[in-house]
Amino acid sequence: xxxxxxxxxxxxxxxxxxxxxxxxxxxxxxxxxxxxxxxxxxxxxxxxxxxxxxxxxxxxxxxxxxxxxxxxxxxxxxxxxxxxxxxxxxxxxxxxxxxxxxxxxxxxxxxxxxxxxxxxxxxxxxxxxxxxxxxxxxxxxxxxxxxxxxxxxxxxxxxxxxxxxxxxxxxxx
Numbered sequence: 791x792x793x794x795x796x797x798x799x800x801x802x803x804x805x806x807x808x809x810x811x812x813x814x815x816x817x818x819x820x821x822x823x824x825x826x827x828x829x830x831x832x833x834x835x836x837x838x839x840x841x842x843x844x845x846x847x848x849x850x851x852x853x854x855x856x857x858x859x860x861x862x863x864x865x866x867x868x869x870x871x872x873x874x875x876x877x878x879x880x881x882x883x884x885x886x887x888x889x890x891x892x893x894x895x896x897x898x899x900x901x902x903x904x905x906x907x908x909x910x911x912x913x914x915x916x917x918x919x920x921x922x923x924x925x926x927x928x929x930x931x932x933x934x935x936x937x938x939x940x941x942x943x944x945x946x947x948x949x950x951x952x953x954x955x956x957x958x959x960x961x962x963x
Contacts, residue, residue, distance in 0.1 A: 794860075803859035803870070811856050811870045819845035822852055825873045836876050836884055847891050851884075909936045911963035916942070917955035928955070934962055 793801045806812075810825050823841060830837050840848060853871040861868040876884075913934050921927035935944025942949045942956070949956060 797863040798861065799868075800860040803861060803868070806857065806859060806870050811872045813861075813868050814849060814853060814871050817849055817853060817871065819848055822848045822873060826852070826876065829873070830876055834876075836879065836881050839881060839884060839888075843888060847888060850891065851887055906939070909938050910961055911936050912942070912961050913959045914942055914944075914949075914951075915957045915959055916949050916953070918946075930955075932959070 795801050795804045812821075822845075823837075826837055826840070832838075840852075852874050854874045855869050856872040858867045858869050860866065911934060913932065914937075915930055915932050917928045918931050919926055919928055931946060933942075933944040933946050935942055935946075937943075937951060937958075940951050942951050951958070
C-alpha cells in the first residue's frame with residue numbers, strides 16, 4: 791500500500807495504526823491497557839498487577855519495536871511499537887521487572903541528588919558590563935565562590951559559567 795496520506799505519514803503508517811502499532815510518543819497508559827485487555831481478561835492477575843503501575847514502566851516493559859514507517863513531509867523514519875504478549879511472562883517475572891525498574895529509578899534519583907549537592911570552591915574571572923549602549927565598558931572581576939550545576943555563586947552574585955568572558959581559573963578547595 792505505497793503512497794502518502796496527506797503530508798503527515800505514509801499509507802503503511804496509517805495501516806499500522808489501525809493494527810494497534812504506534813510511535814512510542816502516542817502510547818498512553820489507557821491505550822496500552824486497552825490493547826492488553828483485548829489479549830487477556832481484565833480480571834487476570836497479570837493485568838491487575840500492571841493496571842496500577844506508572845505509564846513509564848508500562849512503556850519500558852510492554853512496548854516492543856515492531857517496524858518503522860515514513861512520517862512527515864520530510865519522509866522521516868519513525869519507529870512503531872506494539873504491545874508485547876503477556877502469555878510468556880509469569881506474574882513473578884513481571885513483579886521482578888517492576889522491582890528492577892523501581893530500583894533503577896531510585897538510583898537515578900539519588901545520583902541526581904548527589905550531583906546537585908556536589909559543590910566546590912573555585913576562583914573565577916568574569917566580565918561585568920557598564921557604560922551606555924553606545925560606549926560599553928567591560929570590567930574584569932576576579933572572585934572566589936562555589937559552582938553548582940552551571941551557576942557560579944559568589945559575593946558578587948550569581949553568574950552563568952557558560953557565558954562569554956567567564957573563566958574558571960583554579961579550584962581552591
